[in-house]
Amino acid sequence: MAGTKTTTGAPTEVTQKHNKGGIGESTLRPDGTLKVTGEFAYSSDMWHEDMLWGQTLRSTVAHAEIVSIDTVEALKTPGVYAVLTYDDLPAEMKNYGLEIQDTPVLAHGKVRHHGEPVALVAADHPETARRAAAKIVVEYKELPVITDEASATAPDAVLVHEGRTDEYIKHVPHPNIVHNQPIIRGNAEEAAKKADFIVKGEYTFGMQDQAFLGPESGLAVPSEDGGVELYVATQWLHSDLEQIAPVLGLPEEKVRMTLSGVGGAFGGREDISMQIHACLLALRTGKPVKIVYNRFESFFGHVHRHPAKLYYEHGATKDGKLTHMKCKIVLDGGAYASASPAVVGNASSLSVGPYVIDDVDIEAIALYSNNPPCGAMRGFGAVQACFAYEAQMDKLADKVGMDRVEFRQLNAMSQGTIMPTGQPVDSPAPVAEILRRVKARPLPPERQWESSEGADVRALPGGLSNTTHGEGVVRGVGYAVGIKNVGFSEGFDDYSTAKVRMEVINGEPVATVHTAMAEVGQGGITVHAQIARTELGVQQVTIHPADTQVGSAGSTSASRQTYVTGGAVKNSCELVREKVLEIGRRKFGSYHPAWATAELVLEGGKVLTDGGEALADLAELLEGETVEVEAEWRHRPTVAFDKKTGQGNGHVQYSFAAHRAVVEVDTELGLVKVVELATAQDVGKALNPLSVVGQIQGGTTQGLGVAVMEEIIVDPKTAKVRNPSFTDYLIPTILDTPTIPVDVLELADPNAPYGLRGMGEAPTLSSTPAVLAAIRNATGLELNRTPVRPEHLTGT
Amino acid sequence: MRVNFTVNGRQQEADDVWEGESLLYVLRERMGLPGSKNACEQGECGSCTVRLDGVPVCSCLVAAGQVEGREVVTVEGLADYAKHREDSHPGGACGSVCGGTSLQEARQWQAKGTDGQTGEGGELSQIQQAFIDAGAVQCGFCTPGLLVAADELLERNASPSDADIREALSGNLCRCTGYEKILDAVRLAAARQEETV
Numbered sequence: 004m005a006g007t008k009t010t011t012g013a014p015t016e017v018t019q020k021h022n023k024g025g026i027g028e029s030t031l032r033p034d035g036t037l038k039v040t041g042e043f044a045y046s047s048d049m050w051h052e053d054m055l056w057g058q059t060l061r062s063t064v065a066h067a068e069i070v071s072i073d074t075v076e077a078l079k080t081p082g083v084y085a086v087l088t089y090d091d092l093p094a095e096m097k098n099y100g101l102e103i104q105d106t107p108v109l110a111h112g113k114v115r116h117h118g119e120p121v122a123l124v125a126a127d128h129p130e131t132a133r134r135a136a137a138k139i140v141v142e143y144k145e146l147p148v149i150t151d152e153a154s155a156t157a158p159d160a161v162l163v164h165e166g167r168t169d170e171y172i173k174h175v176p177h178p179n180i181v182h183n184q185p186i187i188r189g190n191a192e193e194a195a196k197k198a199d200f201i202v203k204g205e206y207t208f209g210m211q212d213q214a215f216l217g218p219e220s221g222l223a224v225p226s227e228d229g230g231v232e233l234y235v236a237t238q239w240l241h242s243d244l245e246q247i248a249p250v251l252g253l254p255e256e257k258v259r260m261t262l263s264g265v266g267g268a269f270g271g272r273e274d275i276s277m278q279i280h281a282c283l284l285a286l287r288t289g290k291p292v293k294i295v296y297n298r299f300e301s302f303f304g305h306v307h308r309h310p311a312k313l314y315y316e317h318g319a320t321k322d323g324k325l326t327h328m329k330c331k332i333v334l335d336g337g338a339y340a341s342a343s344p345a346v347v348g349n350a351s352s353l354s355v356g357p358y359v360i361d362d363v364d365i366e367a368i369a370l371y372s373n374n375p376p377c378g379a380m381r382g383f384g385a386v387q388a389c390f391a392y393e394a395q396m397d398k399l400a401d402k403v404g405m406d407r408v409e410f411r412q413l414n415a416m417s418q419g420t421i422m423p424t425g426q427p428v429d430s431p432a433p434v435a436e437i438l439r440r441v442k443a444r445p446l447p448p449e450r451q452w453e454s455s456e457g458a459d460v461r462a463l464p465g466g467l468s469n470t471t472h473g474e475g476v477v478r479g480v481g482y483a484v485g486i487k488n489v490g491f492s493e494g495f496d497d498y499s500t501a502k503v504r505m506e507v508i509n510g511e512p513v514a515t516v517h518t519a520m521a522e523v524g525q526g527g528i529t530v531h532a533q534i535a536r537t538e539l540g541v542q543q544v545t546i547h548p549a550d551t552q553v554g555s556a557g558s559t560s561a562s563r564q565t566y567v568t569g570g571a572v573k574n575s576c577e578l579v580r581e582k583v584l585e586i587g588r589r590k591f592g593s594y595h596p597a598w599a600t601a602e603l604v605l606e607g608g609k610v611l612t613d614g615g616e617a618l619a620d621l622a623e624l625l626e627g628e629t630v631e632v633e634a635e636w637r638h639r640p641t642v643a644f645d646k647k648t649g650q651g652n653g654h655v656q657y658s659f660a661a662h663r664a665v666v667e668v669d670t671e672l673g674l675v676k677v678v679e680l681a682t683a684q685d686v687g688k689a690l691n692p693l694s695v696v697g698q699i700q701g702g703t704t705q706g707l708g709v710a711v712m713e714e715i716i717v718d719p720k721t722a723k724v725r726n727p728s729f730t731d732y733l734i735p736t737i738l739d740t741p742t743i744p745v746d747v748l749e750l751a752d753p754n755a756p757y758g759l760r761g762m763g764e765a766p767t768l769s770s771t772p773a774v775l776a777a778i779r780n781a782t783g784l785e786l787n788r789t790p791v792r793p794e795h796l797t798g799t
Numbered sequence: 800m801r802v803n804f805t806v807n808g809r810q811q812e813a814d815d816v817w818e819g820e821s822l823l824y825v826l827r828e829r830m831g832l833p834g835s836k837n838a839c840e841q842g843e844c845g846s847c848t849v850r851l852d853g854v855p856v857c858s859c860l861v862a863a864g865q866v867e868g869r870e871v872v873t874v875e876g877l878a879d880y881a882k883h884r885e886d887s888h889p890g891g892a893c894g895s896v897c898g899g900t901s902l903q904e905a906r907q908w909q910a911k912g913t914d915g916q917t918g919e920g921g922e923l924s925q926i927q928q929a930f931i932d933a934g935a936v937q938c939g940f941c942t943p944g945l946l947v948a949a950d951e952l953l954e955r956n957a958s959p960s961d962a963d964i965r966e967a968l969s970g971n972l973c974r975c976t977g978y979e980k981i982l983d984a985v986r987l988a989a990a991r992q993e994e995t996v
Contacts, residue, residue, distance in 0.1 A: 035931035038939030039923065039946060041834020041874035048833035130817060216838040216846060216940040216974050266838070266940030267974050298839040461962045524938025524975050693934040700977030701937065729843035729972070737978040738969045 186649025198318025217266015481776025706770025807876025
């Protein structure tokens with residue numbers, strides 16, 4: 004029996020009608036019903052009547068010359084329609100990339116990391132495609148692998164990319180360094196002389212994976228004009244489009260992209276994965292082609308969080324004031340650049356954390372290596388730094404002999420503080436306050452698992468594995484706080500576009516919002532409907548599917564979408580409102596003088612004066628008229644950091660979160676149970692409090708994951724990935740995740756729409772160091788690496 | 800091979816099934832029921848959880864041939880399954896002979912209004928409505944599997960403790976929510992279930 008559906012499961016509009024549902028209310032998701040009934044069309048659900056399945060053949064070695072590729076047997080396999088290699092690429096442009104076009108669509112000449120795409124197959128059944136791909140014979144001549152800073156920058160090091168011509172090569176000290184960013188402010192050497200205490204630390208941050216649940220997938224359908232339609236899960240349609248069209252040899256208007264349902268992203272969908280491959284196969288075979296990665300392939304199909312080595316020195320006076328900070332942050336970017344340059348900018352500019360230190364000497368670098376490519380992940384460079392500087396704060400507080408939270412509060416930045424880049428913080432920065440709030444919260448009761456009937460082993464470290472009944476279990480408490488920039492920094496033109504239409508349908512005024520924003524689960528579409536209701540006074544709002552038929556919305560990342568695309572929707576709504584009022588003046592202006600003189604608002608389906616007098620029904624006013632506006636919106640501009648000193652107003656806005664972790668550790672087996680992970684965060688304005696809390700809890704859990712379990716393990720000798728599966732790469736389950744009480748502050752940023760503060764990433768920063776601090780507190784161990792594994796706690 | 804089984808109350812037969820095909824593949828790609836999700840396809844994430852003769856299983860780990868003559872309920876049939884359970888055994892368990900929606904009906908389902916807030920959208924089971932109301936749905940990819948598992952929990956344990964909920968849902972990964980709102984949703988559904996008995 005062939006498939007029973009006959010059409011592509013294209014994303015549908017979602018319409019929501021609410022009496023309430025404006026800004027500041029916990030409005031429910033417009034796509035919620037579709038998602039709980041199983042009808043929401045995710046990218047892996049796309050289906051077409053006569054579609055083929057695409058499969059990628061990936062390299063089995065990390066660094067090698069490709070001597071030959073033999074596709075003859077694969078092509079002979081019954082059911083196979085096409086086998087493509089580098090030689091089949093149709094255009095002169097054969098690479099893509101977010102910042103540097105260094106990533107081959109299919110490997111040519113060389114492979115640079117384990118799992119790099121080498122060839123493609125299209126067949127009539129996914130298993131046929133897999134078996135055919137396995138018949139492709141690739142002969143490799145292996146090269147030495149570069150896996151760390153020492154091997155990358157050795158005098159005789161093999162270059163990962165020979166003949167670099169990108170803009171960063173001019174400034175880097177070695178061609179195996181993608182980008183470096185020093186930040187020098189004041190005089191750290193001199194200031195160090197004032198220190199009564201100096202602490203140094205070396206920290207290691209493991210490679211984390213976004214592990215979004217919906218695998219990379221999509222459907223490419225060839226169109227009659229020689230172009231292609233692509234239904235895909237991504238974070239930024241227009242960025243994909245700019246990278247896809249040139250390698251297909253097509254003008255952008257012939258590549259029509261529609262966002263299909265996205266099952267999470269967290270930065271892992273910023274880069275191209277299967278998009279180009281599916282289009283190539285569709286254009287070659289003339290048939291729709293679907294590609295769905297399995298979890299194994301997904302671990303090779305997207306970039307990860309940069310693993311890092313961080314070397315820090317801080318000083319403090321005996322009364323607890325920070326004197327200076329020196330640090331070097333080495334991020335491993337892997338084989339291709341992806342977002343590494345921007346990650347370096349973040350890591351360096353946020354390396355001080357939310358503290359006042361006038362004298363700093365900072366450098367962050369990203370390496371090219373033969374490890375898996377790394378790029379964007381929630382927290383983007385700020386996460387690694389936060390792990391290190393928060394460990395340093397604890398060590399320094401202990402040396403000074405101060406309470407760890409008080410020490411942080413004493414040195415906390417506030418509105419007006421100058422960042423190490425010289426940029427003043429010009430909106431509320433309640434660092435001391437969010438620390439106070441997590442500290443003031445009552446601690447969860449001790450030994451909750453104990454009762455008169457004995458121990459409930461489910462609540463102990465190790466859980467039902469029944470490894471302890473409480474003997475040898477110790478508790479610890481730890482604190483951390485972090486700072487994250489919001490939006491794209493360093494002079495990037497970070498704009499968004501929204502098209503808003505207002506018309507009367509079935510006697511009711513209806514607003515339609517059309518943007519290219521990727522709804523990846525964060526709730527952007529809910530907020531857009533709330534903004535339209537608030538600004539236009541309607542109940543019914545339709546959210547048009549995101550596609551490339553409207554201008555770019557920028558990326559769903561960097562905590563920027565509610566700020567920037569939300570700002571664009573607000574802006575477009577305001578322009579629509581003006582046009583609606585013009586129609587009102589034209590139609591009804593002669594009936595009431597307020598049309599000409601009063602400030603008018605749209606509310607409850609009516610035009611009201613600021614005194615609340617109703618002038619007209621929107622339904623009546625708009626009868627026979629459609630008002631539509633498409634407009635761009637920009638936040639205030641930023642500038643690039645100086646290449647040598649790192650000075651410059653590079654960031655748009657900052658966001659702050661603090662955590663208190665309570666853990667229990669079975670010291671015999673080295674098992675950790677996180678009992679509670681309380682958090683406080685300033686969000687400027689909670690446009691949707693329910694979603695805000697959900698984001699904070701989710702972000703906190705990802706930070707918990709990297710603290711105690713999540714790590715992609717790469718063999719240091721071969722640069723091969725050892726654990727590409729959910730069996731071996733562990734993410735927190737509901738049993739690993741504690742209660743996460745959330746305290747939300749709303750201190751408005753005067754420069755942002757509605758005063759909001761981008762908030763999706765900050766909770767991921769401080770959660771990890773808080774858990775580590777709590778484990779140190781429980782065990783007395785130094786623990787300078789994350790994730791903490793049982794062997795680190797038992798010394799085995 | 801040919802496989803005969805019941806999906807959401809309706810007898811189905813699938814032809815030309817390759818011996819290695821999973822129940823998940825047959826549901827998604829042959830039956831047109833993509834509600835069960837394909838996040839890991841190795842039984843680790845629970846996104847593809849369905850009920851097989853009433854028992855929650857990862858459909859990615861069930862070979863299609865194993866379901867010969869048996870009954871499967873997917874998220875697409877969950878509302879009707881729950882409704883039938885309520886009608887025939889209010890507040891009680893239902894066993895393995897529950898009816899459900901026909902495949903034809905399942906295929907023809909459209910979103911019947913999308914306003915979770917007022918409940919005017921119609922026929923959702925209590926656990927589905929609770930997931931929407933509690934904000935337990937973000938990207939939603941884990942949601943179908945969690946719903947099937949949570950519904951089964953509430954069927955056998957009408958007022959589960961937090962530890963019971965955690966244990967029952969420990970085979971279902973969620974990457975977005977931090978699980979707090981999922982716990983809220985199950986508590987909410989249990990409370991509402993109690994009210995209606």
